[in-house]
Amino acid sequence: MNKTCVTNSVVILIADDDAGHARLIEKNLRRAGLRNSILRFDDGQSVLDFFSGRCENPKRVSDTPYLLLLDIRMPKVDGIEVLRQIKADPELRKMPVSMLTTTDDPREVARCHELGCNNYIVKPVDYEKFAEAITQLGLFTNLVQVPEIKGAAPA
Helix, strand or coil: CCCCCHHHHHHEEECCHHHHEEEEHHHHHCCCCCCCCCEECCHHHHHHHHHCCCCCCCCCCCCCCEEEEEEECCCCCHHHHHHHHHHHCHHHHHHHHEEEECCCHHHHHHHHHHHHEEEECCCCCHHHHHHHHHHHHHHHHHHHCCCCEEECCCC
């Protein structure tokens, strides 16, 4: 296997200001068999701080592959701006970003894809459908090869 793509070491980042949604996402990823480390962020600024090194903990680790599950509607910095900044960075742009949001506006879907998201998943309102969608995402994540992000976070 290619050393730069080790699925088991992928750290899953969940950026969602709704604690209930975040817990449900994590629970169903675990139900799908994922044992990866999971870090949760309550707002878009926290995600950007994680990658830039502007926070004490948690902090981005060099040579680690990340997968970001990103909500659009969040405080401080919204998910679209987080996506834009990540995909504008030469090193971070390799990281897979899945938009996971309640927004099903076709213009938002198109905009996120234009900015470089890897997929766009609409959170179903129904609990069982939402749980099933996350379980399917977890099964998909088990198969995905994710490149490592090289270099330390900028100081």
